[in-house]
Amino acid sequence: MSQVKIGVIGGSGLYEMEGLKVLEEKWVETPFGKPSDAIIIGELDGKTVAFLPRHGRGHIYTPSEINFRANIYAMKLLGVERILSVSAVGSMKENIAPGHIVIVNQFVDRTRQRVSTFFGEGIVAHVSFADPVCPHLFDIAYDASKKVGVTVHKGGTYVCIEGPMFSSRAESKIFRSWGVDVIGMTNLQEAKLAREAEICYITIALSTDYDCWHESEEAVDVSMVIKIMQKNIATAQGIIKESVKGIKEKRDCACGEALKYAIMTDKTKISAAAKKRLEPIIGKYF
Numbered sequence: 001m002s003q004v005k006i007g008v009i010g011g012s013g014l015y016e017m018e019g020l021k022v023l024e025e026k027w028v029e030t031p032f033g034k035p036s037d038a039i040i041i042g043e044l045d046g047k048t049v050a051f052l053p054r055h056g057r058g059h060i061y062t063p064s065e066i067n068f069r070a071n072i073y074a075m076k077l078l079g080v081e082r083i084l085s086v087s088a089v090g091s092m093k094e095n096i097a098p099g100h101i102v103i104v105n106q107f108v109d110r111t112r113q114r115v116s117t118f119f120g121e122g123i124v125a126h127v128s129f130a131d132p133v134c135p136h137l138f139d140i141a142y143d144a145s146k147k148v149g150v151t152v153h154k155g156g157t158y159v160c161i162e163g164p165m166f167s168s169r170a171e172s173k174i175f176r177s178w179g180v181d182v183i184g185m186t187n188l189q190e191a192k193l194a195r196e197a198e199i200c201y202i203t204i205a206l207s208t209d210y211d212c213w214h215e216s217e218e219a220v221d222v223s224m225v226i227k228i229m230q231k232n233i234a235t236a237q238g239i240i241k242e243s244v245k246g247i248k249e250k251r252d253c254a255c256g257e258a259l260k261y262a263i264m265t266d267k268t269k270i271s272a273a274a275k276k277r278l279e280p281i282i283g284k285y286f
């Protein structure tokens, strides 16, 4: 399989990547089933990029239905070392207006029915998630956003809810009291799985609305969100392009060694099935 080093995962509204010179579309089979869609491999600014719309083209999967493990595993199989993830979010802070960008660097998990790990069933690993995003991609995405000329917030906490409904006002106010910056439904699992797969990961969050905590705000309405989302898409594509430009060939962050001391299971006790299932991820340690 050809090696692609950069992956882009598009969220609501971002189902295709403008400016991407498509080379091929590939359905990647994984031990965890099928990814959300065929992965589009193409050239962006002279670099090969793998693009995947996380909800599938046509937006057919709810956040709870997305096969996050298959999505990240498929990227790993292609050779991806960095993932730029784009996500529509609600703003939980007055100063993050609709249309603003937040380069996320922390997560709070409020999901309830999702598998967030590649481990289990014959192998145990405890991976550090203290700093959930790649520090280098963080800088790259921030600089790229500035170049595009959009208002960008450097750092922010993303609370990930199960969805597909938006929050109640009571929930929204509780999340605000926790000090979170944005609210979304998808990026937490991707960040965890990318870390386990030793892939650098960053979330570029596009603020579409003030969620329902805001006093002047009507309750979140999907048509309103889509309207602002569409405006945000051009911005997001610009940021992706600039980010891809800014990515250097060699990685010198710690993301590529996240599993080095994390596998707890005695090597002689790891099941053959687990070894086989996770070979692309753990193979280098055996």
Ligand SMILES: [Zn+2]
Binding pocket: 134, 135, 136, 137, 199, 200, 201, 251, 253, 254, 255, 256
């Ligand atoms: Zn990294």
